[in-house]
Amino acid sequence: MQFEPWKLIWNTWALKKCQFFLWLAFHNRCWTADRQAKRGLPHPAQCPLYDKEDDTIHHILCGCVVARQTWSLVFCRYGLQDFSPLPDDKVLHVWWMRILDLFPDNCKRGLNSLIILVAWSLWKHHNDIVFNGAVLNVQLVLKQICEEANLWCLAGASGLAHLEVAAR
Numbered sequence: 417m418q419f420e421p422w423k424l425i426w427n428t429w430a431l432k433k434c435q436f437f438l439w440l441a442f443h444n445r446c447w448t449a450d451r452q453a454k455r456g457l458p459h460p461a462q463c464p465l466y467d468k469e470d471d472t473i474h475h476i477l478c479g480c481v482v483a484r485q486t487w488s489l490v491f492c493r494y495g496l497q498d499f500s501p502l503p504d505d506k507v508l509h510v511w512w513m514r515i516l517d518l519f520p521d522n523c524k525r526g527l528n529s530l531i532i533l534v535a536w537s538l539w540k541h542h543n544d545i546v547f548n549g550a551v552l553n554v555q556l557v558l559k560q561i562c563e564e565a566n567l568w569c570l571a572g573a574s575g576l577a578h579l580e581v582a583a584r
Contacts, residue, residue, distance in 0.1 A: 428528035525575025
């Protein structure tokens with residue numbers, strides 16, 4: 417069986433480490449609490465972003481209230497607020513593939529880059545909380561996403577640059 421969303425990852429302009437992270441995430445290979453528990457390793461009991469749910473990669477990237485808030489703020493910035501994950505959206509690539517069909521072809525490349533960037537930023541913030549004792553700060557994550565998006569545009573993410581221009 418072929419992994420369906422592989423094109424979303426590998427045919428998108430993004431840093432290779434971000435693409436590789438999503439590849440691992442889509443294969444449930446990230447070291448979240450659910451995987452650590454299976455191996456008897458120390459782990460947080462619940463999601464460090466919003467402690468009402470288990471700490472799984474799907475929860476961190478799409479299902480968590482904090483993740484959905486982040487997606488909503490980022491998508492509002494780009495005028496895409498109608499496409500933010502809903503409470504029923506529990507798996508990132510399922511939501512991603514669903515909304516991608518609603519976009520015109522000239523915007524898909526930018527959307528794909530943006531989704532990879534936001535997922536990567538959520539993961540980094542999650543890890544900063546777990547391993548460095550950082551405090552949850554959605555506004556900081558949003559600022560980091562905006563700064564990184566600008567750098568990606570300068571580095572050649574033309575589809576993301578197209579979204580940036582359209583958002584202004």
